[in-house]
Amino acid sequence: MLIDAKQAFSNTNTDDKSDDLIRKVQQGDQVAFAQLYRKHEKPVFALCLRLLADQQHAEDVTQEVFVQLWHKIAQFQGQSKFSTWLHSVTSNIAISYLRKHKNWLQKVVSFEQNGMDEQSIAMCNGLNGLDKLILRLPERARLVFVLHAVEGYRHEEIGNMLNMAVGSSKSQYHRARQLLQEWYEHE
Amino acid sequence: MSKANFDDFLQEQLANPSEVSPSRDLWSGIEKAIATSAHEETVSTQYWPKVTGIAACFIAGLLAWNVSMNQPELNTMRDLSALFEQQKQALLVQYKTQPALTSDWQGQLDELEQAEQAIKLALQNDPENAALLKMLAQVYQQQLDLINRVHAPSWQQI
Known part of the structure; x- marks a missing residue:
């Protein structure tokens, strides 16, 4: 049984310590926003890298997430953990970015985007074993996983x-x- | 040493997320974007970004409509190339008055165009080759990405 990693992220004490920071950012404090950025960068x-499987695009989307966060943070009412809310914002922006930047080609030729090649994955420092495998997955399977x-x-x-x-999501x-199991067992 | 069971591996890895950092400093760009948007909010007469945005949406919509109308016939190199050229020219016109952020982007575009020509040559001998069509599509995508990237808002380049 898989654990809920969203919960695992949220269980860190980062959120508790962030409460004060979030309040300051909501009041327009840019210094506090810089601190919030360092905590969640x-x-x-x-997450952007896992969803997009492209370092350059992941960096652009990370910037976009924080720019939008600055404008939308007033909408955060504390009903969920901040990190959970931020992950949800990030997922939506990354998916929207994928649609905007890749859609026309995928419509023109019906092929699925492959994941990252092993050379590019090797250049991303700090990835754990699972993330290295996730980045190799084809796009739809990777997004769903x-x-x-x-x-x-x-x-x-x-x-x-x-x-x-829903059935497609489950089959992906x-x-x-x-694929992950196959790669894991053959490496 | 034997490998852990796959389920155990998944559980362990998901509980210990990767600590991966961007390859460049993203904060300076974010800071600049925030400052720029704050400035823009105070200047009510700056309507050009909106006009450009609307024009870009219109072009994208037109292309999407074109793609969907022509989709059943889009399996050959010729159709793919025609659509790409349309998209590329639309982008070049859109960015005509906007300075590029790097000086050597035309050189990079030339290299991609050379790759495009080499793949097209190979496709003349094997027009239905899916791998070659895929490579051609990827080279086209790289060209569009390059044009977009060098003309992207400056904060994204930092």
């Missing part, structure tokens, strides 16, 4: 986010899991 970038297994979304939610049927998840 790595997990946000890691990251959203379900890593971020804790239900297949119904993923279906809405990615405009796919199993496809991803099979």
Whole structure:
């Protein structure tokens, strides 16, 4: 049984310590925002990298996430953990970025984007073994696996986010899991 | 040493997320974007970004409509190339008055165009080769990415 990694992220004490920072940022304090950025930069970038499988795009989207965060942070009412809310904002921006930047080509030729090649993966320092394998997955399988297994979304939610049927989400998840297991066992 | 069971591996790795950092400092760009947007909010007469945005959306919509209308026939190199040229020219026109952020981007574009020509040559001998069509599509995407990137808002380049 997989653990809910969203919960694992949230269980850190980072959120508790962030409460004061968040209040300051909501009041327009840019110094506090810089501190908030330093606290959340790595997990946000890691999520972008997992979803986009491209370091350059992941960096651009991380910037976009924090720019939008600055404008939207007033909407955070504290009903969920800040990191959970931030991960949700990040996922939506990354998926929207994927649609905007890759859609026309995927419509023109019906092929699925492959994951990152091993040389590019090797250049990303700090990735754990699972992330190295996730980045090799084809796009749809990777998106579903990251959203379900890593971020804790239900297949119904993923279906809405990615405009796919619930059954497709489940089959992509199993496809991803099979590929990951195969690669893990043969390495 | 034997490998851990795959489920155990997953559980352990998900509980210990990667500590991965961007390869460049992103904060300076974010700071600049925040400052720029704050400035823009105070200047009510700056309507050009909105006009450009609307124009870009219109072009994108037009292209999406074109793609969807022509989709059943889009399996050959010729159709793919025609659509790409349309998209590329639309972008070049869109960015015509906007200075590029690097001086050597035309050189990089030339290299990609050379790769495009080499793949097209190979496709003349094997027009239905899916791998070659895929490579051609990727080179086209790289060209579009390059044009977009060198003309992107400056904060994204920092």
